[in-house]
Structures are given as structure tokens and as C-alpha cells.
Amino acid sequence: MSTPLDEQPAAGRPARAIPDAGDVRPVDVLSVSAVRDVTPAVRRVTLTAPAEAVAAAGPTISLLVPRIGDAAPAWPQIARDGRIVWPQGSHGVSLRSYTARRQDPAAGELDVDFVLHGDGPAASWAAAAAPGALLGVASGAPLGDAPAGRLLLAGDETALPAISRILASAAPTTRGVALLEVAGPEEEQPLSAPEGVELRWLHRAGTGPGLSTLLADAVAALPRPDGEDLFAWVAAESAAVRAVRADLRGRWGLRRGQHHAIGYWRRGRAMAPAG
Structure with missing residues (x-):
């Protein structure tokens, strides 16, 4: 999945024209239900959301990562053309691309594995993640693979x-x-x-x-x-x-x-x- 090297923290991006209210929708917000360490360096975070949101979030996910401990992040919105519409001013939400390790729409669950070495916003968020923490999802995309013998x-x-x-x-x-x-x-x-x-x-x-x-x-x-x-x-x-x-x-x-x-x-x- 993925366009990680093109994704920068949302803060500091140049402002763009804001669409009319009728042309945008809220991002899907998922809640952490469980956290466990798969290996010493990899933490698996289980997220819950309605079936439709889980089905749409992957396999490659554009995750919206808030500041640690922020209970009410200033989430962006999504325009009809799929563009992310960021709120004006500093909001502390970063955009990162990940692959869902598991998607189970029927159970309303999504697993995301985070590599913990490094001090980027996603790794730092995952290191502190606990049940009830929030993550936003902007979009899903394919992995880029193809069947072959x-x-x-x-x-x-x-x-x-x-x-x-x-x-x-x-x-x-x-x-x-x-x-x-x-x-x-x-x-x-x-x-x-x-x-x-x-x-x-x-x-x-x-x-x-x-x-x-x-x-x-x-x-x-x-x-x-x-x-x-x-x-x-x-x-x-x-x-x-x-x-x-x-x-x-x-x-x-x-x-x-x-x-x-x-x-x-x-x-x-x-x-x-x-x-």
C-alpha cells in the first residue's frame, strides 16, 4: 500500500480552497479495542467501527493520527473527489499510510501493526495506544499486487x-x-x-x-x-x-x-x- 514517502504531517501544508459543506463528508473514526505486542518491535492495534467503515479501510489505509491523548481531534473532511480537506490552523493530525493486517467487517474489527522503533507520530501514538484511543481513516487503496504462477x-x-x-x-x-x-x-x-x-x-x-x-x-x-x-x-x-x-x-x-x-x-x- 501505499504512498508513504509522499505523506507528510498535515500541519504546515498550504491552505486550499474549502468546498461547500454539502461537498464534504466526515472521515471515519475508529476506536481502539485492544493492543498487544506481536514481537518486541511490532505492536498490533485492534480498531472497531461499523462494518461499512471497516470494509472501506484497506487493504492500504490512509490513517489520520492525532496527538497522543487528544480526546477530541480536529479531524479533516473528505471532498467528493476524495481529496482531504484540512481544517484551518494547527490541528495536530498527521497523515500516514499503513496496511491493514486483518479486516473483519462482520465483526467490525480492523488490525493494524505498527513498527515501534522511531519517533514519528504513528509509532509514538501506537506506543501509547490504549483502549478508547481514536484513529481516523481517510481512504483505502489496493496493495498493487497481481496474481501470477x-x-x-x-x-x-x-x-x-x-x-x-x-x-x-x-x-x-x-x-x-x-x-x-x-x-x-x-x-x-x-x-x-x-x-x-x-x-x-x-x-x-x-x-x-x-x-x-x-x-x-x-x-x-x-x-x-x-x-x-x-x-x-x-x-x-x-x-x-x-x-x-x-x-x-x-x-x-x-x-x-x-x-x-x-x-x-x-x-x-x-x-x-x-x-
Whole structure:
């Protein structure tokens, strides 16, 4: 999911013309019902809302993150064309793009995984999240994946929610490999995958996030599969994604419709999604 590197905190954006009241709608506001740590660095927040709001919020979600402890955030509104209409003045709500780890409209529940290292507004909010806290949702979008007989999936902690959903929806006959970069074995998560898809965990072993070449090296070591029934989906730190994308377009010769590679975050800037 996702346009994380283009999303900046809402505060400080230039003002735009405000549509008439009849041309905007309120954002969906979800309430935290449960919080649990999946791994030492990943916190899963369960949100509740009416079925329609949960169904619309994903798989890629534009989350509106308020200040910690703000019980009455100054939420923006949504114009008919989908544009976010921000309130005038400082409001303290930040826009971040995440992938829903789980959507259950029937139960009115949505799970979002937050990577806790970093001090950005979303990670800070998640670290302090407790039942009753609020998050807004501006829109949902697809993951950018496509069905194929062979899959290459590559990502770090921030991409695990998206990769988990891609694997869960893949046909049972799908073959391929998922390259999953995490800090160490304590950060591995259970993932369901077709029998023919290998899950390969890559441990940074003390190297900081965004500083390793594990993903690029792992892709470089893979032979290009035969045939054209192939799709590659890559998401991680921006520089790592650029290196992998160059390999996929060059050595692998993948066309635009055969791959989706996106920088979920950039070293030196706050992490955006946890997938």
C-alpha cells in the first residue's frame, strides 16, 4: 500500500480552497479495542467501527493520527473527489499510510501493526495506544499486487502486513519465495503461505534498520525464473527498494505490469507504514 514517502504531517501544508459543506463528508473514526505486542518491535492495534467503515479501510489505509491523548481531534473532511480537506490552523493530525493486517467487517474489527522503533507520530501514538484511543481513516487503496504462477515478495518489518495478505490470497498452486528482513529471530512472525512459496527470513543481526543490503543481496542471488507468469512485489526502505527494482528491471527484465516496488520509508525520516 501505499504512498508513504509522499505523506507528510498535515500541519504546515498550504491552505486550499474549502468546498461547500454539502461537498464534504466526515472521515471515519475508529476506536481502539485492544493492543498487544506481536514481537518486541511490532505492536498490533485492534480498531472497531461499523462494518461499512471497516470494509472501506484497506487493504492500504490512509490513517489520520492525532496527538497522543487528544480526546477530541480536529479531524479533516473528505471532498467528493476524495481529496482531504484540512481544517484551518494547527490541528495536530498527521497523515500516514499503513496496511491493514486483518479486516473483519462482520465483526467490525480492523488490525493494524505498527513498527515501534522511531519517533514519528504513528509509532509514538501506537506506543501509547490504549483502549478508547481514536484513529481516523481517510481512504483505502489496493496493495498493487497481481496474481501470477510465480511470486517474488521482498520486504522488511514495515511490509509484513502487506506480504501476509498477499500470501493469504495467493492461489494454492503459487510458487516462489518471500524474502523477509527483520532484526533477528525474535521478530519473525507466523505467516500462512502456499506450499510452493518458501519463506526466507533475513536477520540484520545488530545492523540498524535501513543500513543493511540483505534484501538487495538476496534478490541478486536468485536466478531469474523461466517464463513470464511472474510478479514481484517489494517494499522496504527507499534505497533498498531502488537497488532491488534496478535488478528486477535489468537482469530479470520485468515489465511495468510484472512488478510493484515502493519505498515504504526513508532512513533518517520517520517510518510511515508497518506494511
